Amino acid sequence: MADHVIHISKEEAARDFAGVLERVRAGAEVVIESDARAVAIVRPAGDEFRPRLLSESIALAKKPPKSWATSHGWTRTSPLTWKRSSRAADR
Numbered sequence: 001m002a003d004h005v006i007h008i009s010k011e012e013a014a015r016d017f018a019g020v021l022e023r024v025r026a027g028a029e030v031v032i033e034s035d036a037r038a039v040a041i042v043r044p045a046g047d048e049f050r051p052r053l054l055s056e057s058i059a060l061a062k063k064p065p066k067s068w069a070t071s072h073g074w075t076r077t078s079p080l081t082w083k084r085s086s087r088a089a090d091r
Helices: 010-015 017-025 054-062 066-071
Strands: 004-009 028-034 037-042 074-078 081-084
Touching: 004 010, 010 017, 010 028, 017 028, 017 037
Parallel strands: 004 028
Antiparallel strands: 028 037, 074 081
């Protein structure tokens, strides 16, 4: 859990993202809002953060969740290639 939570607008975050990261490094959790609605949360990564290995990324690319692919109109054309159906483009 962050030391404290700061709410800022998306405009402020865009204008001074270096400042946002400085606050996060100091232990704050920054909630970026648009029209008083949270759209992103930036928080310290802590010790639990572990970058994804390239082999893990490749495995995920080969097997995207079927529900995601089909719900977005994609079909597999080869092990690493996907094609968007023409009907999906009309949505």
